[in-house]
Amino acid sequence: MAGPIPELEERATRCARRLCEADRVLLASHIDADGLTSAAIAAQALERAAISFETVFEKQLDEDAIADIAATDYDTVLFTDFGSGQLDIIGDREDAGDFTPVIADHHQPADRETEYHLNPLLFGIDGASELSGAGASYVLARALAEESDQSVAADGGAVTVDSGTPARADNRDLAALAVVGAVGDMQASGGELRGANEQIVAEGVEAGVIETGKDLALYGKQTRPLPKLLEYATDVRIPGISNDEAGALQFLEELDLELQREEDGEWRRWADLSNEEKRTVASALVKRAVSRGVPAKKIESLVGTAYVLCEEPVGTELRDASEFSTLLNATARYERADVGLGVCLGDREGALEQARTLLRNHRRNLSEGIDLVTREGVTHEDNVQWFHAGDRIRETIVGIVAGMAMGNEGISRSKPIVAFAQKNDEAVKVSARGTHSLVRKGLDLSVVMGEASRAVDGDGGGHDVAAGATVPIGREEEFVEMADEIVGEQLS
Known part of the structure; x- marks a missing residue:
C-alpha cells in the first residue's frame, strides 16, 4: 500500500483486512462535521469494497450506546471519530464476544489495547492538530481500496457505485471529505492544515478534488x-x-x-x-x-490557505471546506445526521435543501446563544471562566457558542471557557474551549475534562483545545473547582 501516512500504513492494512473478512459491518460514528465526514468516507469505502453495512450515529458513545450496539446482531463494528476514548468499555464487550471492534479515531485512547485500532496518537502524530477522525477514516479507506477485490479496470479506471458518483480505484477522491472534516475539527490553526493533514491535501490535489491557495481567511x-x-x-x-x-x-x-x-x-x-x-x-x-x-x-x-472542493459548484456552501463543515454541523446537532450524511454522499437535492434550512436555524440559535452569554456574562475563577446555560442553549451547540463568545466583552481569550447545558433530568453536558496559544503554554482540555468529570462521577475527554464531558446534575461547582485547579497546574 502506498498510503498517505506511512506511520499508519501497517495498522490501516490490518484493520482493512479485518473489514474485508466480515460478512457485514455496523458503522457507528459521531455527529459533528468530523464525525459525519468520517462516516461518509467509511461508507463509500465499504460500498466500493462490496461490504454490506448499516450506519448509526451517536451524540456520545457512552456505556448505554455501546450496550445498544452490542445488542445488534453485527459481529463487526467500525467506529469512526470516536471509540478510542471508550476502549475500556468496548474492550469488555469484545472480551464477552459481543462484537469485534475496528476503530478509526483521533481522540485520546483509554488505557486498553485492541487489535484493530487506527489512531494517530498511537504513532506519534497529534490527533488534535495533525489528523482528524475523517483523516483516520481516509487512511483506512485507502487501505481498504488496496485490500478489497474491487471490480475496476486493470488500468485503475473508474467504476460507478449505486449512488451514481464516480468511484476511484484508490479512494483518493475521498480526500475532499477528509479535508472538510479536518477544517470542521478546527485543525486549520494558523490558517492552514499541517502535519499528516498536509499529505491528505496533497492526495486530494493530485486526484483533482481539492484546490488550495492563499486567500482572505x-x-x-x-x-x-x-x-x-x-x-x-x-x-x-x-x-x-x-x-x-x-x-x-x-x-x-x-x-x-x-x-x-x-x-x-x-x-x-x-x-x-x-x-x-x-x-x-x-x-x-x-x-x-x-x-x-x-x-x-x-x-x-487575515490571509490563510483556502481549501476549495473544485468539483462542487462555485457560490455554494459545498465549494469551501469551512462552509461545508458548518453546513454539516447544522444537521446532526439537530438530530438529522441522515441529512448531513446524504449531503456528503452526493445528494444535491432533498438532503442539501434540508441542510440549508437547518443551517439557517443553526445560525439563529448560535446568534441567540452568543447574545445570551455576552449579556449575562461569565463567572471568572483564577484559571477558567464558565457559564451555565441550563436549557436555554442546546447541549449539542453549547460548546460552539462558548468558543464563538470568547473575546466578546467580559469574556477573556486568556482563559479556557467551560460551558454547562442541561442534557436530561439527571446529567449536564459540559463543553470546554481554549485557544491554540493556551495549548502552546501547556493547556490540555482533554485531561482537564477527563480528570475533573471522573472526580464528580462523570466522564469526559476530547482534544487539548476542545473537549467535553457529562456530569451529574448538582455537581457542577465541584467540577469547576477541580477544572480550575488542573488548568492552573498546566499553565503554571
Whole structure:
C-alpha cells in the first residue's frame, strides 16, 4: 500500500483486512462535521469494497450506546471519530464476544489495547492538530481500496457505485471529505492544515478534488454578499467594518470596482470576483486595519490557505471546506445526521435543501446563544471562566457558542471557557474551549475534562483545545473547582 501516512500504513492494512473478512459491518460514528465526514468516507469505502453495512450515529458513545450496539446482531463494528476514548468499555464487550471492534479515531485512547485500532496518537502524530477522525477514516479507506477485490479496470479506471458518483480505484477522491472534516475539527490553526493533514491535501490535489491557495481567511467567501462577508468577519476585528453594517458598506463603496451585479443590482460574492478585484479589496482591507491600529500579527491572520472542493459548484456552501463543515454541523446537532450524511454522499437535492434550512436555524440559535452569554456574562475563577446555560442553549451547540463568545466583552481569550447545558433530568453536558496559544503554554482540555468529570462521577475527554464531558446534575461547582485547579497546574 502506498498510503498517505506511512506511520499508519501497517495498522490501516490490518484493520482493512479485518473489514474485508466480515460478512457485514455496523458503522457507528459521531455527529459533528468530523464525525459525519468520517462516516461518509467509511461508507463509500465499504460500498466500493462490496461490504454490506448499516450506519448509526451517536451524540456520545457512552456505556448505554455501546450496550445498544452490542445488542445488534453485527459481529463487526467500525467506529469512526470516536471509540478510542471508550476502549475500556468496548474492550469488555469484545472480551464477552459481543462484537469485534475496528476503530478509526483521533481522540485520546483509554488505557486498553485492541487489535484493530487506527489512531494517530498511537504513532506519534497529534490527533488534535495533525489528523482528524475523517483523516483516520481516509487512511483506512485507502487501505481498504488496496485490500478489497474491487471490480475496476486493470488500468485503475473508474467504476460507478449505486449512488451514481464516480468511484476511484484508490479512494483518493475521498480526500475532499477528509479535508472538510479536518477544517470542521478546527485543525486549520494558523490558517492552514499541517502535519499528516498536509499529505491528505496533497492526495486530494493530485486526484483533482481539492484546490488550495492563499486567500482572505474569512468565513462565507462562497455564499455571503460582500458587505455581509466583511461585517461578520470578526476573528480579526477591524474598527469601522467588523460588526458595522454601514461601515462595511461605505468601505466597499469607496473602492473603484463594480461590486454589484449589472443584471439585478445585488452585491457580488467574494467567489464572483476576479483575482485582480480580490487583490484590490484585500489590499484596502489591510490598509484600513493598519490605519485603525490592528496589531500586525492579527493583520497577518487575515490571509490563510483556502481549501476549495473544485468539483462542487462555485457560490455554494459545498465549494469551501469551512462552509461545508458548518453546513454539516447544522444537521446532526439537530438530530438529522441522515441529512448531513446524504449531503456528503452526493445528494444535491432533498438532503442539501434540508441542510440549508437547518443551517439557517443553526445560525439563529448560535446568534441567540452568543447574545445570551455576552449579556449575562461569565463567572471568572483564577484559571477558567464558565457559564451555565441550563436549557436555554442546546447541549449539542453549547460548546460552539462558548468558543464563538470568547473575546466578546467580559469574556477573556486568556482563559479556557467551560460551558454547562442541561442534557436530561439527571446529567449536564459540559463543553470546554481554549485557544491554540493556551495549548502552546501547556493547556490540555482533554485531561482537564477527563480528570475533573471522573472526580464528580462523570466522564469526559476530547482534544487539548476542545473537549467535553457529562456530569451529574448538582455537581457542577465541584467540577469547576477541580477544572480550575488542573488548568492552573498546566499553565503554571
